[in-house]
Amino acid sequence: MEITVLSQAELKELLELDKVIETVESVYRQKAGGQTAVWPSVEYHFEEKKAVMDIRSGYLSGDKLHGAKMLNNFPLNIGAGLPAFTGMLLVFDSENGRPLALMDASYITSMRTGAAAALGVRTLARKNSKNLLVVGAGRQAFFMVAATLLAMPQIENIRVHDPLSSANAEEFVLQIEDRLKSELNLDLAGKINFTASHDLPALLQDSDAVITVTRATSPIIKKEWVKQGTHFSCIGADMLGKEELDPELFRSARAYADDKKQCLSFGEMEIPHKAGIISEQSIQGELGEVLAGTAIGRILEEDITIFDATGLALLDIATGKLALDLAREKGLGQTAHI
């Protein structure tokens, strides 16, 4: 028996972000059509190492694929010159249970998470949105920016705020055009204004869409700073206790989930749910249902919309299969005997 192994370098060569966005959209739609199963996630904290690992898994019955992703986040690695974040994705053929591929999961996670945030913006933000605010200038922010630019060509201004470090946000903005060109082959040639700012309340007064992508465990964004009509794609809260938005925002916002159960258990909705501010019934729907037309998205220009993306292994599995198919086409990938 054989399995294809794809390295991070091969994935970078194979995967184009616009195709990943299409793939993620297709998975969300399959989910809305009842063609997927999200299996329970497993999470463990290595207290001594301040590290965390999680296993996400699931099944795409339409694509006849299942699989699991195991991610390890060991922040103390940085001191030893190793990446903090490593992970492996295993994809199986659900026709016969045979393994298809093993690959680096961290790059795919970044790509599909960016795609998810961007689809949230494209689906729920006002169509005439011009100003995007990205809160958090860490490793993932780059993919949020890139995917949203692809999904929302009407965006003109991207503002970056890092609650932990203004210098970080400034450096991010300085490098973004070069990185978009060198890493993703996106040539913007001065079409977008990128700025960094420390003044979050002022930024929010001039933002059409906001992507939050921090590790915060208490709200960064206060309700009184938010203007009517804003859309939020909340990416950071993907484990118990993480929180980026003022729970009070959920009282009047139209809220959407990538997966209702996960969002209420450990996403941005966890704490508002525990506080009794929202319930499963008060969620307008899953993003896939809006895409499929079975749930209603934004109604009014002044609606505040929130998309809570906790992350689905389904996205990784489908993106992994996309990479595998491309690798077969191009003769890339390593074959191992198992």
Add this chain to the structure above:
Amino acid sequence: MEITVLSQAELKELLELDKVIETVESVYRQKAGGQTAVWPSVEYHFEEKKAVMDIRSGYLSGDKLHGAKMLNNFPLNIGAGLPAFTGMLLVFDSENGRPLALMDASYITSMRTGAAAALGVRTLARKNSKNLLVVGAGRQAFFMVAATLLAMPQIENIRVHDPLSSANAEEFVLQIEDRLKSELNLDLAGKINFTASHDLPALLQDSDAVITVTRATSPIIKKEWVKQGTHFSCIGADMLGKEELDPELFRSARAYADDKKQCLSFGEMEIPHKAGIISEQSIQGELGEVLAGTAIGRILEEDITIFDATGLALLDIATGKLALDLAREKGLGQTAHI
């Protein structure tokens, strides 16, 4: 970054069953010493395919290893000339979260499960046990026999009963000596009497130790057939609804778990527990605690003892690391870039 991939053929060359038994014993002892974490298992039934997959995972803090095993059981594969049972094991270094190895999980599962059953017999059966009964003559039975012969050299007679097919049991017995020699290099040269029989009540009247390894979902072994002093290692029941022993046996037996929580949730103890026959308190302990001397094993010659082995990914992870170390020593294994 690199990962070592080990094929089933390489694992067969590298792993010796006596070393696997030592490894499994070491893991049980580490578990008793609080040096392990068993993470929640994930299980899914593909109804159309009559197939099931499960993900088991966990952490060995002493060995600084964590990992996950994904097993697929697709019985309809047989008709297509493919193995029913395939799986993958991923092992990570818990110092930094980096992946160490990917390998075939089905052979390791067979080896470590045989070792677990044998350790149950060695630890809990009467020391003068001579007669072993194996109930179930499927794929796993071979490893049960081999491991118990290694762990219990005093065994003289092995009887095999297959509740679904007498012919299967007879064929198993005909081939066993050759298979032990060719597959595991165990040369018994007529030292053991192997017989097959359909008369389960009579067999039980003459058995010191019994290993049950079927897919039964209702009891095969009735309480009235069981003589005093018998030991049972129950292997088959590793998922919801599976059951091999008369629940009534648990009223008077001394019962042991590989993992209390798993045994009560989906092991041989599941149904007696739901019926109120046993509770967590009525379990004498985990096998590792008996090995470590922190729980009391068999007391009287006439005690009936039951070891419920639901399977722990910890065993696979430690056995996988054993294989990886041996592969490095011997220059085996495939290196893939990730």
